Amino acid sequence: MSLKVLLVGGGLTSALISSLLKKVPVACQVWDKARGAGGRMSTTRSPTNSNCTADLGAQYITATPTYQSKHHDFYNSLLSSKVLENMTCKVEGLKDFPEGTKHYVAPAGTNAIVKHFFAEGGHQLHFEQHVSAIDLQPDNKWLVRTKSGREEVFDAIILTMPVPQIFQLEGDVQDLLNKNSELTKNLKSVKYSSRYALGLFFDNNTALRNIDWDSKYLSDHGVFRFVSLDSRKRQLGDQPVAAVFHTSITFGEENIDKNGDEVKIQLLSEVKKLFPQWPEPKSVKCQKWRYSQVLEAYPETPGYVFISKSPPLLAAGDGFVHSNLDGCISSSLKTAEALKEILVQKTD
Structure with missing residues (x-):
């Protein structure tokens, strides 16, 4: 029987983790409070002309030689699918980068990057689902509630929203944070x-x-x-x-x-x-x-942290590494691997 996993957040980190979990025997869902995928990779259409669009979040992708090599599979997937193309436009005032750095643009808008990895994952996406509370159940599972009154039980949860929003959640998740002063201090240090x-x-x-x-x-x-x-x-x-x-x-x-x-x-x-x-x-x-x-990532940039190991409740995203595509990839790789190890133990 596959285990139920919830990804809270419809941005890049969730999309990447979703893709990395596609071959894992889990029933994965993604819940996000927005009306569509993207998060801070947001592309907006003009209300008077659907062909007129604008990236209001991330503008372009910069990949240093180190990350081009380290994350080759991800870049190859985006480039071969034409989601990314080499940036050839004229950008005035662009700062200097290490030799061999490449810049890319997303012709369909930067939210196409997020949609690409969600499509690779093939899991269920549920929008306009604003998670408000997470509570521990007697059978060692998580009950998740939304502001609209939806309730569902999951075996594991990964939170990918900006770190300060974790403290806005109600329920047993706050009790866990209150009992772990070191974790709480480190989470609150993310700026x-x-x-x-x-x-x-x-x-x-x-x-x-x-x-x-x-x-x-x-x-x-x-x-x-x-x-x-x-x-x-x-x-x-x-x-x-x-x-x-x-x-x-x-x-x-x-x-x-x-x-x-x-x-x-x-x-x-x-x-x-x-x-x-x-x-x-x-x-x-x-x-x-x-x-x-x-501006300030979680100390020592671990890529993710456990709020609870049993049942699994993890927090991940650029707040645990750094803000760009490669930061989200790094976080996602570490988070997916940690979750896989736990899920293997639960299914043994």
Whole structure:
């Protein structure tokens, strides 16, 4: 009989673990509070033109020679499936990387990377399922509840949400954390940057045609750190243009608790100052990322931690390594291996 495993979170780490568990005799489900897969690899469509899309989270993938070799199978899977392509667009202000580093873009949007690995795993995906509580059952299993009232029992759980959100869960999971002061201290030491992303959808490919860059880092701007013409960044010259702005860490931290509509108005005003000649967009999306990139990872970057070994309850993700594709791959490899060892023992 296969054991039931729940992955909480619909982002990259869950997708990778799902893929790694595809040959393990488990009945795996993925629950996420959002309406679709992606997490911080978020691709958004214009409400007035479905062909106009923008990456509001991760922008492109950078792979150093070390990780190209270490994670070759993952990159080969993405490249052979055309989910990733070599980045050839013009990026102003791109910092220096080790010789041999490669940059990739996802032509269909960065959430295609997450969808690719979920498809490889072939497990059940359930969206709009906001996990609210985890309780231990007398038969040494986990009862998981959502805010909408769904309840289901699992043999093992892997939490892949940003680390601070673990402390928002109710039930016996909090009792476990309260009894392990060292684990709690280390989990609370994980820090993330906060940012806003602003997407301007122009819905045609001529609106910003005269700009001589595709993406640009703004090192000396007080609000924005990065701007990208998304279809051009993804090398889709004939597609409608969407412009994406990411704020600086400082602006994000100072404004993360403000009303989103107020911040959107402020950001649009800053765009007008930067690019007064731009036409009015057809639509606008302001995305708040309270947990953007990892600033301080879990001590000694183990890739995952056990909150409970029996029954298994693990926490994993970039907070236990570092923020990028390779950090999530590293976490996923270690997490999947740890879970496999426990599951083998349970089925013996």
